[in-house]
Amino acid sequence: xxxxxxxxxxxxxxxxxxxxxxxxxxxxxxxxxxxxxxxxxxxxxxxxxxxxxxxxxxxxxxxxxxxxxxxxxxxxxxxxxxxxxxxxxxxxxxxxxxxxxxxxxxxxxxxxxxxxxxxxxxxxxxxxxxxxxxxxxxxxxxxxxxxxxxxxxxxxxxxxxxxxxxxxxxxxxxxxxxxxxxxxxxxxxxxxxxxxxxxxxxxxxxxxxxxxxxxxxxxxxxxxxxxxxxxxxxxxxxxxxxxxxxxxxxxxxxxxxxxxxxxxxxxxxxxxxxxxxxxxxxxxxxxxxxxxxxxxxxxxxxxxxxxxxxxxxxxxxxxxxxxxxxxxxxxxx
Numbered sequence: 171x172x173x174x175x176x177x178x179x180x181x182x183x184x185x186x187x188x189x190x191x192x193x194x195x196x197x198x199x200x201x202x203x204x205x206x207x208x209x210x211x212x213x214x215x216x217x218x219x220x221x222x223x224x225x226x227x228x229x230x231x232x233x234x235x236x237x238x239x240x241x242x243x244x245x246x247x248x249x250x251x252x253x254x255x256x257x258x259x260x261x262x263x264x265x266x267x268x269x270x271x272x273x274x275x276x277x278x279x280x281x282x283x284x285x286x287x288x289x290x291x292x293x294x295x296x297x298x299x300x301x302x303x304x305x306x307x308x309x310x311x312x313x314x315x316x317x318x319x320x321x322x323x324x325x326x327x328x329x330x331x332x333x334x335x336x337x338x339x340x341x342x343x344x345x346x347x348x349x350x351x352x353x354x355x356x357x358x359x360x361x362x363x364x365x366x367x368x369x370x371x372x373x374x375x376x377x378x379x380x381x382x383x384x385x386x387x388x389x390x391x392x393x394x395x396x397x398x399x400x401x402x403x404x405x406x407x408x409x410x411x412x413x414x415x416x417x418x419x420x421x422x423x424x425x426x427x428x429x430x431x432x433x434x435x436x437x438x439x440x441x442x443x444x445x446x447x448x449x450x451x452x453x454x455x456x457x458x459x460x461x462x463x464x465x466x467x468x469x470x471x472x473x474x475x476x477x478x479x480x481x482x483x484x485x486x487x488x489x490x491x492x493x494x495x496x497x498x499x500x501x502x503x
Contacts, residue, residue: 172238173235174200174239175200175239175242176188176201176242177203177243177245177276179205179247180203180205180248183468184466185201187479188479188482191483195483200234202227203247203248204247205250206251207250207251207268209253210229211229212227213227214226214228223236223275224237239279241284241486241487243486244283244287244290250269273287282485283442284390284486285443285444289439289440292439293440293444294339294463297315298439299439300313302435302439305438306431307430307431308431308456309456312328312377313376315372316368317368317370318369319368322368323362330377332377333377334357334376334377334408335357335374336353336354336355338374341411351412353411354409380452382450383398383399383450384448385397385422385448385450386399386467386470387424387432388445388467388470388481389445390442390443390481391481391485393481393485394429394432395470397470397476398421399419400420401417402418419470419473419474421474421476425456441463444461444462444463446458446461446465
C-alpha cells in the first residue's frame with residue numbers, strides 16, 4: 171500500500187490539518203515524531219546488492235513498510251527522547267547514533283519530499299537565500315553582514331534612507347524561563363554613533379524599503395498562495411511579528427514575473443514548500459526578504475481562507491489541481 175510518512179512534533183497542529191486533509195481523501199498516512207525513537211518507535215532497515223533500504227518502522231499500534239513510502243512531509247520534529255539514567259556523554263553518543271541511523275535511513279528514501287532535511291538545512295542560511303533570490307531575478311534589499319562597526323557606518327552612508335538591523339538566524343532565544351524574540355528595527359543615528367557590541371557576533375543590516383504592505387507568499391509545489399499583511403501600528407510596520415493584533419490580511423495574486431522568479435528560487439534551493447516574505451512598495455514593486463523552509467502558515471489560512479493545507483496535501487499526493495481546472499491555481503494576478 172502506498173503510504174505518506176509524516177515526520178513532525180506530536181503537538182504541531184498545522185500538521186494535524188494536513189493529516190486530516192490526507193485522511194479525508196483516503197490516503198494512507200503514518201505519522202511519527204523523532205522524539206518517539208528509540209523508546210516508542212522501532213526501526214529495522216536493511217540494504218544489499220539487490221535491494222535499496224527496506225524494512226519497517228513500528229510503534230505499539232502500527233507498522234510502516236519503508237518500501238511503501240512514496241512521499242514524506244518533514245516539519246520540525248522534536249529531539250530524540252533517550253532512556254533515563256544515561257550520563258551526558260552517553261546521551262550525546264546515543265543521540266548521534268540515532269540521528270545517523272534513523273535519520274540516515276529516512277533521508278535516504280527515494281521519494282517525494284516536502285521538504286528534504288538536507289535542502290531545508292542549506293536553505294535556512296539567509297546569505298544563501300539572498301544570493302539565490304538575486305540570481306533568480308527577484309529584487310532584494312542592499313544588505314550588509316558584518317561584525318565591524320566601521321562597515322556599518324560606511325553602509326549607512328552609502329544607503330540613501332534609513333537602515334534596519336535584523337537577526338540572521340532564528341530570532342527566538344530563551345533567557346531564564348522566558349521566551350524572547352528579537353525583531354527587525356530601524357537603526358537610529360544615536361545607535362550609529364555608538365556601535366558597541368557589534369563586534370561580538372555577525373549582524374545583518376539592510377536598506378529600509380518603503381512599504382505599502384507586506385506579503386506572505388506560501389509555496390507548496392507549484393501552487394503560490396499569497397496574502398497581503400497590513401500593519402496598523404509603528405512597531406508592526408517595522409516588523410509585523412511584533413504586534414499580531416494590529417494586522418489585517420487579504421488574499422491576493424502574485425505578479426507573473428515574481429511567480430517566475432519564485433519558481434526558479436524554489437528549484438535552486440531544492441524546496442517544495444516555503445513561506446516567503448516580500449515588501450510591496452507604494453509603487454507596487456515586490457522586494458524579497460526571506461524564505462522559511464519550515465514557515466508557519468496555519469494562521470494565514472485561517473485569516474484568508476487560502477487552501478494551504480490542501481496545497482501541501484496536493485504536493486504530497488502528486489496532485490496538480492489546475493490540470494483540470496486552471497482556476498484552482500493561486501499563483502498569478
